[in-house]
Structure formats: C-alpha cells, structure tokens
Amino acid sequence: MNIETDFLVIGSGIAGLSYALKAAEVGKVVIVTKGEMNECNTDYAQGGIASVMYDPDTFEKHIRDTLVCGAGICDRAAVEQVVTRAPEVIKQLIAWGVKFDKEGTGRYELAREGGHSEHRILHHKDITGHEIERALMRKVKRHHNIEILEHHFAVDILTQHHLGKLVRKSTPDITCFGAYVLNLKKHEIYTVLSKITVLATGGVGNIYHTTTNPSVATGDGIAMVHRAKGIVENMEFIQFHPTSLYNPGERPSFLISEAMRGFGGILRLQNGKEFMHKYHPMGSLAPRDVVARGIDHELKISGEEFVYLDITHKDPREVTDHFPNIYKKCLSVGIDLTKDMIPVVPAAHYCCGGVKVDLNGQSSIRRLYALGETSSSGLHGGNRLASNSLMEAAVYADAAVRHSIGRIDGIELQRDIPAWDYEGTTMPEEMALITQNYKEMQQIMSNYVGIVRSNLRLERAKRRLEIIFKETEELYSKLTLSQDLCELRNMIAVGYLIIKHAEALHQSIGLHYSTDYPPARSNDNNG
Numbered sequence: 001m002n003i004e005t006d007f008l009v010i011g012s013g014i015a016g017l018s019y020a021l022k023a024a025e026v027g028k029v030v031i032v033t034k035g036e037m038n039e040c041n042t043d044y045a046q047g048g049i050a051s052v053m054y055d056p057d058t059f060e061k062h063i064r065d066t067l068v069c070g071a072g073i074c075d076r077a078a079v080e081q082v083v084t085r086a087p088e089v090i091k092q093l094i095a096w097g098v099k100f101d102k103e104g105t106g107r108y109e110l111a112r113e114g115g116h117s118e119h120r121i122l123h124h125k126d127i128t129g130h131e132i133e134r135a136l137m138r139k140v141k142r143h144h145n146i147e148i149l150e151h152h153f154a155v156d157i158l159t160q161h162h163l164g165k166l167v168r169k170s171t172p173d174i175t176c177f178g179a180y181v182l183n184l185k186k187h188e189i190y191t192v193l194s195k196i197t198v199l200a201t202g203g204v205g206n207i208y209h210t211t212t213n214p215s216v217a218t219g220d221g222i223a224m225v226h227r228a229k230g231i232v233e234n235m236e237f238i239q240f241h242p243t244s245l246y247n248p249g250e251r252p253s254f255l256i257s258e259a260m261r262g263f264g265g266i267l268r269l270q271n272g273k274e275f276m277h278k279y280h281p282m283g284s285l286a287p288r289d290v291v292a293r294g295i296d297h298e299l300k301i302s303g304e305e306f307v308y309l310d311i312t313h314k315d316p317r318e319v320t321d322h323f324p325n326i327y328k329k330c331l332s333v334g335i336d337l338t339k340d341m342i343p344v345v346p347a348a349h350y351c352c353g354g355v356k357v358d359l360n361g362q363s364s365i366r367r368l369y370a371l372g373e374t375s376s377s378g379l380h381g382g383n384r385l386a387s388n389s390l391m392e393a394a395v396y397a398d399a400a401v402r403h404s405i406g407r408i409d410g411i412e413l414q415r416d417i418p419a420w421d422y423e424g425t426t427m428p429e430e431m432a433l434i435t436q437n438y439k440e441m442q443q444i445m446s447n448y449v450g451i452v453r454s455n456l457r458l459e460r461a462k463r464r465l466e467i468i469f470k471e472t473e474e475l476y477s478k479l480t481l482s483q484d485l486c487e488l489r490n491m492i493a494v495g496y497l498i499i500k501h502a503e504a505l506h507q508s509i510g511l512h513y514s515t516d517y518p519p520a521r522s523n524d525n526n527g
Contacts, residue, residue, distance in 0.1 A: 070381020
C-alpha cells in the first residue's frame with residue numbers, strides 16, 4: 001500500500017504537532033505516531049516552557065543562563081534564535097488554546113528552575129506539557145488537511161539506497177523520499193511517499209533501566225538517520241534528571257519537577273543534612289548535571305538508595321496548589337509532601353544530542369528535518385537548561401515550516417520506491433529473545449554508560465552490546481517485523497552512538513580509546 005502526501009510528520013509531541021498545524025495551511029500532512037497521539041515526552045513535561053516575559057528579565061540573561069548551563073559548548077546562534085523568538089511562539093501557543101497560569105493581576109505567573117537567574121517559566125500547574133499537548137491535539141484533529149495514523153511505527157526513512165544505489169556517509173546528496181511505516185494493528189507495511197519528511201520522535205530514555213520517559217522513547221528517529229548515513233552528534237550528553245520519585249518497580253519513574261526545587265525544595269541526605277552546597281553555590285538550585293552527580297556521589301559514599309527532597313517548610317496550601325499532580329501521586333504511595341520528605345533518585349531524562357540540524361531544523365539529508373529532542377540544534381550544549389526543551393521544539397518547528405514550504409513546489413514525489421519485502425516468520429522462542437535482549441540492553445547502559453563513565457565501563461559496555469547487536473541483526477534478518485524488534489534495533493544503534501561519542505569526548509581530553517564496535521550495517525535492506 002502506498003500513501004502520498006506533501007508533508008510526513010513522524011511524532012506527535014509539541015514539535016510534530018506545531019509543524020503539522022502550520023504546514024497544513026499549504027499542503028496535505030500525514031502524522032505517524034506509534035502509540036496514541038498523547039503518548040510522547042511532551043505530555044509528561046511538568047515544569048513549563050521558558051520565555052522572557054517581564055522586567056527585570058532580558059534576552060541577554062536567558063542567553064547567558066543557557067550558555068552557562070550548557071558547559072560553554074552551545075551554539076550561540078541557536079541559543080539566540082530560541083531565546084529571541086520565544087515570546088512570539090508563546091503568543092502562538094496561547095492563540096491555539098494553551099492556558100498558562102496567571103496571577104490575580106492578569107500577568108502570567110512565572111516560576112524559576114535550576115540554572116535560571118530569573119523567573120521565566122510559564123506553566124499550567126505541574127502538568128504544563130499535558131496542557132500543551134491537549135490544546136495542540138484538539139487543533140490538529142479538527143484540521144481538514146491533516147491525516148493522523150496512530151499505532152503506526154516508522155521503520156526506516158527512504159533514500160536512494162532503496163532505488164538500488166550505494167549510499168555512504170560521504171554521499172553528497174542523500175535525499176529522503178518518505179518512510180516505510182508498519183501498521184501495528186494490521187501488521188502491514190506501507191510505503192509513505194512525501195515531499196518533506198519531519199522527524200519528531202522524541203528521546204532515548206528507554207535505553208536505560210531507570211528513566212522518566214514514556215515507553216515510546218526509544219530513539220527511533222536518531223537510529224533511522226544513523227542507518228541512512230545522516231549526521232548524528234553529541235550523543236554522549238545524556239541528561240539525568242536528579243529527582244525522580246524513588247518507587248522501586250515503577251516504570252517510567254515518576255518525575256518530581258525541577259520547579260519544586262525552584263519553589264524552595266531542599267535536597268537532604270537521609271540523616272536530614274543538606275549537601276548540595278558542597279557542589280555548587282546555588283545549592284539545591286544548581287543545574288541538573290551538577291545536582292545529579294552530587295546525588296550520585298553521596299549515594300555511593302553512604303551506600304543508600306535515595307536522598308530526600310524536602311518541601312515541608314513551605315505553606316501547605318501553596319504547595320498543593322502549585323503541584324497538584326505530584327501531590328496526588330505521592331499520596332498514592334503513602335507520602336504527604338506537605339508533611340513528609342520525598343525520596344528521590346536520578347533517572348535518565350533527556351538527550352541533548354541527536355540528529356544534527358541547522359537553524360532551519362534541516363538535517364544533513366535533503367528534504368529531511370528533525371525537531372525537538374530527536375535533533376541536535378546546538379541549543380543545549382552539554383547540559384539542557386530546565387524548560388528550554390519545549391521552547392526549542394516550538395521555535396524550530398516554526399523555522400522548519402518557514403524553510404520547507406518555500407521549497408515544496410519544486411519537489412516531485414519519488415514513485416519508484418519498491419514495496420517492503422515481507423519475508424520472515426515469527427517464532428515464540430525468538431520473540432522471547434527480543435524481550436531478554438531489550439532488558440539486557442537497559443542494564444548495560446545503566447551500569448556502564450550512566451551518570452559517571454570511565455574507560456573500563458565503556459569498554460565493558462561495548463563488548464556486551466556487540467553480542468546483542470549480532471543477535472538482534474540475526475533475528476531482524478529472518479523474523480516478521482514487530483514493534484519490539486524495531487525498537488530493540490533502534491536502541492542498540494543509539495547505545496552504540498552514545499558509547500562512540502563518549503569515546504571521542506574522552507580522546508579529546510587525553511583519554512585514549514580504541515573503537516571497534518560495529519555500527520549499523522552499511523548496506524542492509526533498510527538503508
């Protein structure tokens with residue numbers, strides 16, 4: 001089955017839906033999402049979206065905070081683009097129906113989070129991402145020019161490789177023609193042909209055993225671009241959120257928002273002592289990477305499994321008003337956060353790297369854009385400033401639309417792409433191996449490629465990942481495609497990239513590595 005469209009958007013978070021709404025004004029849009037539309041990282045975002053709104057805040061302050069938090073390796077042009085366009089994007093979101101909290105005076109109520117020098121976080125209680133997703137979904141579902149394909153999994157993007165040509169990373173004009181898409185309910189694979197393709201597939205959190213990300217965050221877009229020989233960068237910069245709720249057995253881990261520390265929450269050891277002042281002048285309001293490493297260090301010293309986040313000194317009514325969702329969740333596990341301290345641990349949270357894009361969100365592959373957490377725009381550098389991610393997604397969606405609609409009239413669909421080869425069967429024993437490899441992959445990444453890394457840990461991870469890589473490629477070559485198999489294959493590619501980029505980083509600071517882990521095959525049947 002072939003589907004033809006002007007714009008193919010893979011992903012249904014703030015980046016994908018913002019792009020779709022604007023692109024639909026000039027052409028037909030097909031949105032592909034592997035679960036329900038609201039199964040995305042956007043829906044899980046609690047804290048808010050960062051934008052300069054009122055004095056004494058300024059663009060210069062927001063730019064400086066972002067650069068400092070990013071460890072000095074941000075792309076300044078990307079930072080300036082996001083910060084200066086943010087107020088305009090906020091107006092657009094409000095026009096689409098997003099309701100941000102206001103003060104009694106009518107001004108928007110602004111929160112402050114770790115790493116921010118001013119109050120600049122617009123929010124909707126402690127479910128800001130959910131509110132944004134609600135409003136965008138409502139608009140998208142009512143748009144006559146948008147077709148939504150839920151429970152459809154993008155297997156691979158289409159390039160010249162699928163026309164029988166050898167494509168290498170050095171190929172100067174790699175072009176995207178659309179994607180192979182697996183209908184998860186009918187178990188059929190569609191060839192979706194598009195003039196412009198947008199990857200907005202979210203993050204990679206589920207390659208780790210403990211993560212705040214929903215189960216759909218398996219690095220699909222990044223892996224597809226890697227296999228298609230596009231440029232992926234900065235994958236070593238995985239941000240671990242310092243405060244996920246310590247509740248063994250729960251997956252994903254429930255996020256205790258950055259905004260709670262911004263509201264006055266204090267991190268304490270189990271003996272009640274504060275400790276973050278030892279690691280940063282801002283104490284509990286230090287940037288996320290500093291806090292995560294501080295907690296990790298303290299837990300290794302003490303041998304304990306969690307630290308506490310204490311908000312009991314704040315007015316109970318204000319706490320429950322600002323954080324109703326967190327309050328309800330904590331009560332469900334026997335914690336009254338107005339009286340009890342909250343046990344927290346770091347968890348894999350955000351990928352600062354991804355598909356390399358320019359200021360228009362365009363990847364190294366022609367006619368292919370990458371937005372949001374899937375991309376590496378240069379905004380975040382080595383460590384994302386809290387609440388910059390939702391804004392990055394919206395700003396770059398706007399930039400990508402402006403750029404792509406100016407080119408679409410000169411693009412013809414590539415109708416020579418062959419249909420998917422359906423060879424393969426499904427065996428219960430082999431499907432069990434997929435599940436086993438999936439869990440082993442998560443343990444390897446958590447144990448050896450987590451908050452603290454070393455030469456020895458990366459080497460061990462590389463050896464173990466190579467075994468899973470070979471086993472999975474063997475299964476892929478003979479089994480009928482399933483979501484689990486596709487996700488596992490993508491996660492292995494992402495894990496390989498994180499290790500490879502971490503090795504390169506260590507080499508650059510004088511720690512030598514040898515790189516012999518096999519990348520995705522250069523000429524398999526999916527590019």
